Amino acid sequence: MKEFFQLLKQGNKSALMAAVVNAVVSLVKGTTYIFTGNVAMFAETLHSLGDAANQLFVFTGSALSRKRPTKRFPKGFGRVVNLVLLGAVIVVGIMAYETIKEGVSHIFHPTESTGFLINLIVLLGCTALESTVLLKAMREIIHETGAEAKGLAIFPVALKNLKQAKAATKLVFMEDTVATGGGLLAALAVVISHFTTFHQAEGIASILIGLMMFIVVGEVFLDNAGGAIGKSDEGMHLQVGQRIMTDPDVRDIQILTVIKEGDTFHVDAEVELDSALTLAEIDDIRNRIEDDLLQIDNISDVMITFDEEDSVMDWEYGDGR
Structure with missing residues (x-):
């Protein structure tokens, strides 16, 4: 047990921060959805909940992958992080399916949600929190790849060097890019639905968020399937x-x-x-x-x-x- 806690200290810090932030965000969004019934908020709740679970798995996997080789596993445990990430994408895939399913249902059976102001404040506030995790991930990418960037140049430089970053950091970056974009998209849908009669906007936003989650699933799966088998770089x-x-x-x-x-x-x-x-x-x-x-x-x-x-x-x- 002592060794386990020592290994946790070496886990990916971006993943740990993302897990904590997304757990708090999913709780806030979920509570808001219960009181308002907003479909876009439902999509964001599942999204954040999936991200929190994922990133906790990723943090644990990145820590365990640093365990020293043993007689039984002389090649070490480096591929553990790839196996964990393959499991993590299953969680994201399930959440993405439920998000799209709810969005389609809302398009065919649109309902007007309540609590416009609270929905908007929660979505924008949570998006701001998630953007701090995204910024942390971008800085980690720059640090891991030996690149240099400051200010607004951080995002393009991080994106350029994304493929060379560690698997755990890449997942955090991709998930929180989608989370930030999804939050803004959901906020826009809430505004459209409130000021017009086009209540299907929330359903459309839910579907788009689900599709973005599926993109992350595909990218992470392909990247880590090769890593789990052992691929040449x-x-x-x-x-x-x-x-x-x-x-x-x-x-x-x-x-x-x-x-x-x-x-x-x-x-x-x-x-x-x-x-x-x-x-x-x-x-x-x-x-x-x-x-x-x-x-x-x-x-x-x-x-x-x-x-x-x-x-x-x-x-x-x-x-x-």
Whole structure:
């Protein structure tokens, strides 16, 4: 149990903050829906509730993925975060379905909700809270990818570097982007429904929010399904290959595999050397290359093997062939 709490301290802070904020927001929205019967508020309640559950799972998964390897699991627990995220998207998918279902029902059977002012205040207030989580996630992306940005430049820079961020941070960013946009959309629907007779606006907003949630489900599923199986990372593959080729004793790279497991990378390379080198020299080269690669952020394991130079260049144009 002590180890578990120690691991929690290393969990993704953006996910923890998002879970707490969304839990509070879902409670406020749910209470408001009970008293007003607003369909757009219902959609936002389910959305925030799903996000809160998701992000709590993500925080726990990101912490457990840092557990050290054991005899039973010698490769470590890096893929735990991917498995947790795959489970988390199921929750979002269910919430998205219910949101769309309620929206369709409201379009065919529109009703006028009450409490216009309280609905608007709650939606805008909760959206402001969710935007703070989004800002935190954007800063985390910039920090994790080594980028630099300030002020209004944070959003485009974070979006540009999103694919290189940790899986947990990406999920928080995507969910709270949808949450912020969904909150504003729901607020607009409430205004339209109150000042016109077009009460179906709330149903349409509910459907659009549900569809945005499904987009998140698709993106997260595809990203983490590959991570759970163990996928190659092209960007890191190129970086590692170029770093190996800079070593003065390396003649070529026959095989290079860079597998992403959770938030870390495992490198396996077969390198060609001059056949005249002694075993002691080869051992020094191995240590030098491994130490150099381990200096790259998020690389946790390196395995280097050697073969004699065959005069055939396999590593061409930095493409890893």
